[in-house]
Amino acid sequence: GENVEQHPSTLSVQEGDSAVIKCTYSDSASNYFPWYKQELGKGPQLIIDIRSNVGEKKDQRIAVTLNKTAKHFSLHITETQPEDSAVYFCAASTRYGNKLVFGAGTILRVKS
Amino acid sequence: EAGVVQSPRYKIIEKKQPVAFWCNPISGHNTLYWYLQNLGQGPELLIRYENEEAVDDSQLPKDRFSAERLKGVDSTLKIQPAELGDSAVYLCASSLTGTGGGETQYFGPGTRLLVL
Numbered sequence: 052g053e054n055v056e057q058h059p060s061t062l063s064v065q066e067g068d069s070a071v072i073k074c075t076y077s078d079s080a081s082n083y084f085p086w087y088k089q090e091l092g093k094g095p096q097l098i099i100d101i102r103s104n105v106g107e108k109k110d111q112r113i114a115v116t117l118n119k120t121a122k123h124f125s126l127h128i129t130e131t132q133p134e135d136s137a138v139y140f141c142a143a144s145t146r147y148g149n150k151l152v153f154g155a156g157t158i159l160r161v162k163s
Numbered sequence: 164e165a166g167v168v169q170s171p172r173y174k175i176i177e178k179k180q181p182v183a184f185w186c187n188p189i190s191g192h193n194t195l196y197w198y199l200q201n202l203g204q205g206p207e208l209l210i211r212y213e214n215e216e217a218v219d220d221s222q223l224p225k226d227r228f229s230a231e232r233l234k235g236v237d238s239t240l241k242i243q244p245a246e247l248g249d250s251a252v253y254l255c256a257s258s259l260t261g262t263g264g265g266e267t268q269y270f271g272p273g274t275r276l277l278v279l
């Protein structure tokens with residue numbers, strides 16, 4: 052089955068700096084890669100996603116890149132702000148059944 | 164538009180007691196998911212419903228866990244009897260469909276269970 056590994060487990064950055072979180076997946080049939088942000092006491096919230104027919108997607112300060120050959124994808128947050136502090140999860144899904152397999156999460160701390 | 168609704172938000176019970184969680188998905192969403200999230204980990208799928216049919220329950224511990232979605236809308240997840248190791252967050256999510264893959268899943272706030 053699918054296995055998703057996520058690094059780093061914690062990340063501290065200064066306000067205004069960039070943050071990068073990386074994930075690798077094992078199933079070459081995976082074709083959908085969402086990123087979720089989870090704040091304390093809340094459920095995961097989708098912030099951006101990418102499909103396997105696209106190499107990069109950007110939404111304001113957030114971007115995701117996908118390398119299908121290497122089976123890894125990354126989340127990039129630019130100009131970080133204190134409200135970006137949260138736990139971020141990557142996930143991968145195959146085309147059969149919409150089953151998401153999540154990484155273990157990255158705790159992002161943005162210091163002001 | 165209302166998001167995924169879950170209740171209760173918190174539950175504290177003693178071991179060996181039964182407990183039930185309720186989920187109301189986003190209106191019009193045919194696919195409903197129950198996930199388990201242990202502390203410091205990502206969510207893990209327990210069961211997925213397409214309308215009222217459970218189409219993937221391979222990760223559901225069937226000796227003590229059960230779920231239902233009788234009318235293809237609301238769903239209930241039950242644990243009987245609860246064990247100490249069941250302490251976790253139980254998340255419900257929904258999507259428009261689930262058969263084609265790549266459908267966005269929207270999560271509820273979760274139910275935080277503590278078993279004493």
